[in-house]
């Protein structure tokens with residue numbers, strides 16, 4: 351293990367550094383017509399969403415966790431003006447600008463910001479057509495595009511910092527996201543890890559790259575312990591991406607020996623593994639009862655040949671599989687909503703099983719999931735409860751809204 355500032359060898363080790371994004375003006379650019387494509391089920395009220403998010407950040411700050419903000423790291427990565435200009439071009443190439451004549455105009459617009467943080471905020475927020483004085487002629491593209499409200503689409507999913515990249519061990523999986531609307535998010539992480547003074551020259555291994563072919567998203571990746579990583583095969587993550595990551599991790603000097611691939615239903619409600627399964631203590635997990643039955647788990651186990659692995663289907667029940675790889679005597683699964691049925695469905699929908707551990711047995715949860723929260727408390731878990739009326743409308747909970755960068759090792 352090298353000391354490059356990244357250290358994630360568990361889901362529960364005492365959290366020291368986390369990356370967040372405070373919801374910005376991009377939320378004010380969600381419209382009913384675009385909601386589905388932009389992966390929202392409703393329009394959050396930004397003012398309250400920010401208050402809720404600040405309460406989330408406060409839990410970290412009050413518990414000795416350094417909070418870093420994506421937008422700030424991004425701006426700090428662009429002090430070099432040549433780099434900033436290259437970043438603007440790269441951003442615009444992926445921004446979906448339909449009319450080639452508008453490209454330079456929008457580039458000049460971004461170049462005109464003297465405050466880089468404001469520029470980054472604007473990139474995230476998107477640009478409404480009415481904000482710019484664009485020359486519109488009679489070309490076919492002008493006629494077709496005239497009715498579309500944005501020159502650059504908003505990026506409302508950025509507050510789910512869990513997904514664009516994942517810290518695994520001392521390295522990063524820079525993810526290839528499934529949907530066009532989220533794919534651009536990874537450009538920010540790419541620039542940050544290569545250019546921010548905190549990471550530049552730090553010898554950070556990349557287990558995956560945003561240009562790799564198959565899709566994978568961070569919500570599917572759970573680092574169980576120093577030897578095992580769980581990855582969901584899901585609506586968002588392809589089996590081939592998991593194999594690529596296995597090959598890369600097993601070629602490096604990392605301690606990881608096994609990747610457990612969880613084949614979960616490919617449905618919006620269960621989009622990522624962490625919407626149905628999270629770790630809360632050394633041997634305690636939350637689980638959505640709906641996926642327990644049909645769950646098939648494969649293990650990819652490293653062999654003595656560098657980068658090679660063998661695949662087995664694990665035939666036991668989930669708690670037995672976890673027991674084996676965690677090397678513990680007992681595993682407790684806490685069911686979202688208590689059991690299959692109405693409460694389970696309701697609370698999973700609002701991320702009742704999407705907890706974030708800040709240390710073993712201590713997790714952040716949404717207030718609204720009171721049935722699951724009570725069960726967690728009864729199991730002796732310490733809860734940090736945060737308000738959740740608006741943030742939850744984006745279909746993500748405390749784990750989705752955070753990307754740990756550094757956790758203490760578990761003794």
Ligand SMILES: NC(=[NH2+])NCCC[C@H](N)C(=O)O
Pocket residue numbers: 388389390507510512513532568569570621622624625744745746747749750
């Ligand atoms: N790790 C997670 N479960 N993230 C949830 C992301 C939610 C987001 N609206 C999306 O559909 O992509």
